[in-house]
């Protein structure tokens with residue numbers, strides 16, 4: 001069987017992890033792939049003095065990899081949108097297969113890239129882009145092929161989960177983010193992690209692979225963790241909940257929900273126990289029920305594990321000359337449905353509300369009457385002894401499920417009340433029943 005030649009573009013965290021694991025486990029990987037997988041070219045902006053690349057040619061121009069006729073698979077690990085897109089489209093034009101860890105690229109330009117790849121008859125694989133080392137794309141596209149997938153929910157940003165976990169232990173947001181950057185977990189621009197953009201990229205891909213819909217990143221709802229306070233983390237805990245940053249995609253008759261936001265989940269649920277840089281994705285299928293995939297969501301060798309699994313898949317097909325391919329998003333193009341993303345106002349959810357109010361008679365009655373006028377039922381209410389010492393008290397309310405539109409109207413009225421400080425904190429809550 002023919003050897004398969006790989007060229008790596010980008011020798012940073014994931015690039016170096018990929019080089020190291022492919023080199024270290026070369027024999028056993030070849031045993032699985034049925035052929036040798038040779039790294040024949042590496043390109044990155046700067047050489048790495050800390051790495052021994054042996055006699056593999058290194059250049060600073062990533063297009064050298066794409067233009068090398070002996071390269072079968074281009075491994076794109078530079079990140080970003082524009083140059084990465086140019087690189088991947090050039091690779092496809094040159095008839096090369098592509099393996100990428102770049103979820104931003106796939107979420108935003110995937111429809112165009114898969115279309116080009118389909119016409120060129122090449123594979124574009126992206127397992128490492130979603131939930132890092134967890135083989136969740138394989139699970140959805142192949143393992144769940146029998147099911148109508150109704151919803152997917154997950155902790156899909158390692159940096160964000162690491163920050164929330166450490167904040168629960170009393171550490172400062174900024175200090176933990178810096179540590180996540182040093183550990184190689186964060187994106188080049190860490191606002192992608194803390195403002196939920198990275199999770200939204202991944203959720204977009206999960207929803208398309210799960211439901212058979214086009215990638216629609218720009219239509220999703222995205223809220224990050226930057227406004228989550230230690231106070232709300234602690235009070236959610238007192239109510240029996242944990243705050244996690246979740247991506248939630250739900251297939252409905254009238255469209256799909258696509259939303260990323262901090263979420264209260266019962267402490268007893270398995271996903272509440274997923275801490276640190278670990279990720280977990282719950283996938284609900286009509287035949288199998290709820291399944292959960294759990295493991296490291298970021299990091300050099302953990303991500304390399306998924307990059308190399310994709311390389312092995314492509315290598316198996318290339319080395320035996322197979323025409324058989326798994327469709328890019330799990331469904332053949334003609335089976336993709338044009339279901340659109342629903343506006344956030346149409347989503348139903350329970351809510352945690354924190355209202356800072358003046359400590360005077362009738363305040364609670366005013367708050368509950370606004371909620372009940374909008375059909376919002378209260379599950380529990382906690383009126384805290386004032387820690388503010390200025391005549392104001394925090395009122396914490398957990399509601400039953402209600403439409404976001406109703407909640408927006410109620411919050412507007414609550415904020416306009418003379419008895420409140422005009423800023424209601426809202427965190428959505430889910431129990432996955």
Ligand SMILES: NC(=O)c1ccc[n+]([C@@H]2O[C@H](COP(=O)([O-])OP(=O)(O)OC[C@H]3O[C@@H](n4cnc5c(N)ncnc54)[C@H](O)[C@@H]3O)[C@@H](O)[C@H]2O)c1
Nearest residue numbers: 010011012013014044045077078079101102184298299303
């Ligand atoms: N770090 C993780 O844990 C992780 C996990 C999953 C996916 N990813 C994704 O993998 C990709 C790479 O992430 P990373 O953490 O390894 O980033 P990184 O910054 O550590 O590495 C990127 C490397 O590519 C090089 N590079 C960038 N643009 C280049 C260009 N135009 N020409 C030549 N070299 C260029 C950089 O110099 C750097 O060495 C990103 O798409 C990221 O989102 C990262």
Ligand SMILES: N[C@@H](CCO)C(=O)O
Nearest residue numbers: 157158159186187298
């Ligand atoms: N920055 C990303 C890398 C993995 O995709 C994260 O923290 O999850």
Ligand code: NA
Nearest residue numbers: 127130132134
């Ligand atoms: Na993955």
